[in-house]
Amino acid sequence: MDKRERNWLFFLIGIFIVVNVITLSPIVPWQRWMLWDKPQPAKTVDVSYADYVITMDTPLEIKQGEFIEFNAVSTDVTYGFGVFRKDNSMIFQMQVMPGIQNKITWKFDETGWFDVRSTEYSGPKHSDMHLVDAIHVAE
Ligand SMILES: [Cu+2]
Numbered sequence: 001m002d003k004r005e006r007n008w009l010f011f012l013i014g015i016f017i018v019v020n021v022i023t024l025s026p027i028v029p030w031q032r033w034m035l036w037d038k039p040q041p042a043k044t045v046d047v048s049y050a051d052y053v054i055t056m057d058t059p060l061e062i063k064q065g066e067f068i069e070f071n072a073v074s075t076d077v078t079y080g081f082g083v084f085r086k087d088n089s090m091i092f093q094m095q096v097m098p099g100i101q102n103k104i105t106w107k108f109d110e111t112g113w114f115d116v117r118s119t120e121y122s123g124p125k126h127s128d129m130h131l132v133d134a135i136h137v138a139e
Contacts, residue, residue, distance in 0.1 A: 030092070033067065033105055041069035041105055047081060047116075049074040049096055052125035054081075054116060058134045062108060069105045074098040080119030083135060086112065093119040108137045 001009075026032040033039055042063075047056045047070055062068055072081045074096045081102070082093035091114065094104045113136055118129035 029107070033107065039067045039105070039107075042066040044069040044071055047072040047096075049079045049118075050076055052123060052129060054079075054118065054129055054131055056116065056131060056134060058131055059113075059136045060134060061136050061138065064108060064111050064137055064139050067105055067107050069103060070094075072096040072102045073100075074102075077122050078120055079122050079129070080117075082117045082119035084115045084117060085110075086115070090119070095120055108135075111137045111139055113137075 022028075024031055024035065026036045043066070045056065045060055045068060047054065049055075049072065060068075070081060072079075072094070076098055078098060079096040080093055081096050081104070083091045083106070085091060091108075092104070092106055094102055096102045096118075113133045116131040116134040118126055120126075122129070
């Protein structure tokens with residue numbers, strides 16, 4: 001390894017460390033919740049997936065600023081749990097792997113009605129996996 005290669009390697013290692021420190025640090029809100037503060041969720045919401053159907057008690061009524069834990073379980077294939085605004089922009093999503101509890105805690109800091117969709121292509125009926133007005137966040 002010559003000097004230029006070694007300098008390049010150290011540069012890449014430096015980039016790797018800086019990016020990891022930033023993305024795992026408390027300046028990223030969801031990392032602060034998941035890794036640092038660990039807030040107690042106001043509610044835990046069970047979401048189940050089977051045969052291309054999402055089952056969840058809807059509408060989920062929550063208050064702005066509450067931490068909500070979603071616990072999604074699939075009994076067959078891998079799906080996605082995605083929460084979307086009415087303009088179809090996504091707030092967050094997680095992969096729902098079969099046979100385990102897939103958990104995510106989220107703080108809803110905006111009010112309104114939100115849809116839930118599967119965000120992981122799971123098969124021919126995937127595009128029907130859409131719960132309209134599944135979540136209502138009030139002030
Ligand atoms: Cu799907």
